Amino acid sequence: MQKNYxxxxxxxxxxxxxxxxxxxxxxxxxxxxxxxxKDVDFxxxxxxxxxxxxFRYISKQDLDHKFDSIKNTIESPxxxxxxxxxxxxxxxxxxxxxxxxxxPSKRISKREIKALEDKKxxxxxxxxxxxxxxxxxxxNKDSIENIKPGTEILSIDHTPVSYYIERYRKLxxxxxxxxxxxxxxxxxxxxxxxxxxxxxxxxAVIETVYNGExxxxxxxxxxxxxxDLKKEKExxxxxxxxxxxxxxxLSDSYNRNFRFLDKDSSTAYIQVKSFSGVYSKKFYExxxxxxxxxxxxxxxxxxxxxxGGSLEEIHKLYSFLSPEPYIxxxxxxxxxxTTPLKTNYFRKSNALQYxxxxxxxxxxxxxxTFSTYKKDGKYYYKIKADKLSKPDKNAFNGxxxxxxxxxxxxxxxxxTSKLKNDKRAVLVGExxxxxxxxxxxxxxxxxxxxxxxxxxxxxxxxxxxxxxxTNTKKGVVPDIxxxxxxxxxxxxxxxxxxxxxxxxxxxxxxx
Numbered sequence: 487m488q489k490n491y492x493x494x495x496x497x498x499x500x501x502x503x504x505x506x507x508x509x510x511x512x513x514x515x516x517x518x519x520x521x522x523x524k525d526v527d528f529x530x531x532x533x534x535x536x537x538x539x540x541f542r543y544i545s546k547q548d549l550d551h552k553f554d555s556i557k558n559t560i561e562s563p564x565x566x567x568x569x570x571x572x573x574x575x576x577x578x579x580x581x582x583x584x585x586x587x588x589x590p591s592k593r594i595s596k597r598e599i600k601a602l603e604d605k606k607x608x609x610x611x612x613x614x615x616x617x618x619x620x621x622x623x624x625x626n627k628d629s630i631e632n633i634k635p636g637t638e639i640l641s642i643d644h645t646p647v648s649y650y651i652e653r654y655r656k657l658x659x660x661x662x663x664x665x666x667x668x669x670x671x672x673x674x675x676x677x678x679x680x681x682x683x684x685x686x687x688x689x690a691v692i693e694t695v696y697n698g699e700x701x702x703x704x705x706x707x708x709x710x711x712x713x714d715l716k717k718e719k720e721x722x723x724x725x726x727x728x729x730x731x732x733x734x735x736l737s738d739s740y741n742r743n744f745r746f747l748d749k750d751s752s753t754a755y756i757q758v759k760s761f762s763g764v765y766s767k768k769f770y771e772x773x774x775x776x777x778x779x780x781x782x783x784x785x786x787x788x789x790x791x792x793x794g795g796s797l798e799e800i801h802k803l804y805s806f807l808s809p810e811p812y813i814x815x816x817x818x819x820x821x822x823x824t825t826p827l828k829t830n831y832f833r834k835s836n837a838l839q840y841x842x843x844x845x846x847x848x849x850x851x852x853x854x855t856f857s858t859y860k861k862d863g864k865y866y867y868k869i870k871a872d873k874l875s876k877p878d879k880n881a882f883n884g885x886x887x888x889x890x891x892x893x894x895x896x897x898x899x900x901x902t903s904k905l906k907n908d909k910r911a912v913l914v915g916e917x918x919x920x921x922x923x924x925x926x927x928x929x930x931x932x933x934x935x936x937x938x939x940x941x942x943x944x945x946x947x948x949x950x951x952x953x954x955x956t957n958t959k960k961g962v963v964p965d966i967x968x969x970x971x972x973x974x975x976x977x978x979x980x981x982x983x984x985x986x987x988x989x990x991x992x993x994x995x996x997x
Contacts, residue, residue, distance in 0.1 A: 506593045512939060513590060516563035521937035523557045526573060529942055532933045533577075533585070536828060538819045538948040539926050543581035543662050543959060552576045566590040566938040567683065573940075575656040583661040583895065583920065584927045588941035591682035604715070608690060608707045609677040615972045616673040619648040623694075624975050631703040635976045637696040642680070644691070654679045660919070661899075662959035666892025667919030670791070674893075729765045730772065742766070744773040751780035753990055757788040758803075761897045763796030766803075774806045774880040784990050785882050786983070788889040790915060794896025797928075797949065801871040804901065805878040807886060807910060812952075814871040814904060818928060819948040823865055826854035828931040828946065867928070867947055885993075886911035887986045890964060895920040896927060900951045902962045907953035914968055915982045918961035924950030 530553045534540060541549065556576050560569075567590050574587045594602070606628075613625035623637045639647050654676060660667045681687075688707045693700065710718075721735045732741035743757040754777045777785065787807075801814050820826070832843055843850075857868045888911045890902055899920025905911040928947025935942060968982045 509593050509939075513566055513592060516565055517569065517937055518563050519560045522560050522564070522569050525569070525935040525937050525940070526553060526557050526560075528935055529573065529577070529587075529933075532931075532942065533580075533944060536821055536825065536931050536944045536946055537580075537582070537585065537926060538821050538825075538946070539582070539924075540580065544579060549580065552579055566940055569938050570940055571653070571657075578657060578659040581660055581662050582926055582945070583659050583664075583667070584925060584945045586657075586659045586943075588943070589657075589679065589682045590938070590940050592685055594686070602686065604710055606708045606710055606714070608687070608705050609680070614673040614676065615975065616651065616669045616676070617972065619651045621647045621651065621673070621676065622972060624972060630705070633694065633703060634696055636972070637694045639692050639694055640700070641693040642690055644693075650676070650680065661895075661921035661925055661961065664892075664917065664919055664921070664961045666917045666961065667895065668892075670891070670893035670919060671793075671895075730769045732760075732762050732764050732766075732769070742769050744769070744776070746780065746782070747786070747987070752782055752994075753784040753786065753987075754780070754782045755786045755788065759792055761792065761795030761799040763799045766796070766799040770803055770806055771878075771880070774878065774882060777882060778880045782882075783884045784887070785884060786887045786889065786986055787911070788983075789894050789898040789902065790889050790891040790982075791893040792895070792898045793893060794898050794920065794927075797869070797871055797897055797900070800897050800901040801875070804904065805875060806881050807905065808877050808908070809881050809883050811874050811876055812908070813874055814952060815869065815900065816924075816950040816952050817861070817866040817872050818869050818950070820858060820865050820867045820946055823855075823858045823860065825865065825946050826857055826867060826929075827851065829854075829929050830932045833932055869928075869947075869949075872952075887989075888913050889915050889982055889986070890918050890962065891916040891970070891982075892919045892961075894918040894962075896925060899925070899962050900949065903953055904951040906962060906965070907951065912966065912986075913962065913964040914966045914986055915964050916967065916969065917963050920961060922958060922960060922962045923953070923955045924948060 540546075553576060556572060559572060564572075570587055570590055574589075577585060577587060611627050611630060612623045612633075613627075615622045615624045621639045623633055623639065624635050626633050626635060641647060642650070651672065655668060655672055657679065658668050658671055658675075690705045692703050692705060694703060695701075718735065721733075721738060724733075727733075728740075731743065733739075734741060739759075741759045741762055743755075745755055747753040747755050754773075756773060797815075804812060804814050858865055859868065860866075886905070888902055888905060890898070890913055894902065894915075895918065897920075899918045899922065902911075902913060902918060903922045906913055926945040926948050928945060928949055930943040930945055933942045933944060934940070966985060968985050970981055973979075974981055
């Protein structure tokens with residue numbers, strides 16, 4: 487039995503290595519135009535088949551024209567990566583933030599992954615800010631080359647940064663006609679795109695300018711010290727605190743934070759960087775019990791730079807924010823009764839997982855099939871959050887402020903849209919990156935274009951907050967617009983939070 491087990495592991499390892507090699511070889515091959523045109527048609531047909539709100543922001547006539555036009559530009563054989571840069575801008579014109587091709591890139595082996603794990607990042611050791619076509623460093627975590635915050639990167643290996651920004655900006659899908667999302671998402675993904683194009687390099691030369699003085703800096707992928715490795719090992723240990731606050735080892739920070747902002751505990755502050763769903767129930771129960779015991783009058787919820795995540799988590803959070811029974815979302819629309827079965831149930835399964843999933847498939851089929859229903863000619867998927875829910879016993883009854891910005895996306899926008907509609911909170915900051923009136927996500931069908939082998943995840947569920955629609959085709963607009971500048975970030979100023987604290991101070995003085 488043990489011999490068979492090790493043979494299976496060996497077989498899986500050999501298969502994986504062969505798969506990586508085959509994938510990487512495929513990335514170099516130029517694909518004939520006729521096959522790429524078939525991929526364009528395949529992508530469009532699958533999107534039309536599965537996407538429940540395809541023509542929400544663009545007419546069918548315009549989208550048909552865009553897909554037809556892109557085929558006319560494919561006149562000679564090109565690689566999958568070159569094809570991606572042609573097709574993805576068309577898909578981004580659909581203006582659905584969750585709908586995007588996966589950029590094809592070189593895969594690396596477990597040995598290469600291990601080697602990278604023992605080295606520090608090259609570009610990830612900085613934090614960035616994008617303004618128009620310019621890229622700035624706003625934080626130098628390890629004081630590399632003594633580069634000061636506020637330094638602009640002019641070029642990378644002699645190619646202007648403006649070229650990359652213009653090139654990558656076209657790839658980003660937004661919800662509707664939102665104007666705030668792209669700068670945030672692009673500064674976070676800029677070097678993901680760059681590495682996908684260039685591969686993992688061990689050095690790069692960047693040209694910078696600071697206070698009018700230009701310099702060249704050579705960045706090197708350094709090996710981690712013994713102290714670094716020891717700290718990483720220590721950080722991986724899971725404590726109750728790390729679980730409840732959702733610790734992220736990569737950034738050495740927590741996704742969830744709770745504290746009181748004043749000595750009398752009258753103002754509570756909850757920051758959520760991502761609605762991961764992990765141990766969230768326990769976190770909110772602990773936090774709101776402390777808020778209730780402290781008799782706090784004010785609550786600040788910070789979902790800036792929160793790209794979303796678990797619908798279940800925001801449903802739980804809302805139970806602590808509404809003193810009355812509530813419905814978080816409207817019934818969620820899907821394209822057909824069979825849509826929930828298109829979620830690639832066996833995707834990324836090894837031999838053992840495939841066996842278990844096969845045994846469990848009848849239960850999956852039954853559950854998914856009976857989770858849809860038809861009403862007024864449309865199909866809907868049953869979700870707990872679309873039912874009337876009771877507030878928690880420790881629901882907050884005081885005044886709520888919510889901090890938002892262009893990186894508040896998906897679940898963050900659903901939460902804040904609902905709070906604003908119900909007049910339950912004062913929203914401060916910038917328009918959210920996610921749509922006010924709903925988005926298409928939920929769960930996905932993972933399609934692979936047959937010739938270029940590019941992955942295309944398609945959201946299957948139209949999730950709408952239970953609100954009166956604004957029909958603005960934009961994000962959630964703050965009640966109090968307050969802009970944060972690059973200078974604010976560099977000098978650790980927070981004008982958005984400061985506005986709230988000053989408002990609370992005024993109210994306390996008046997009372």
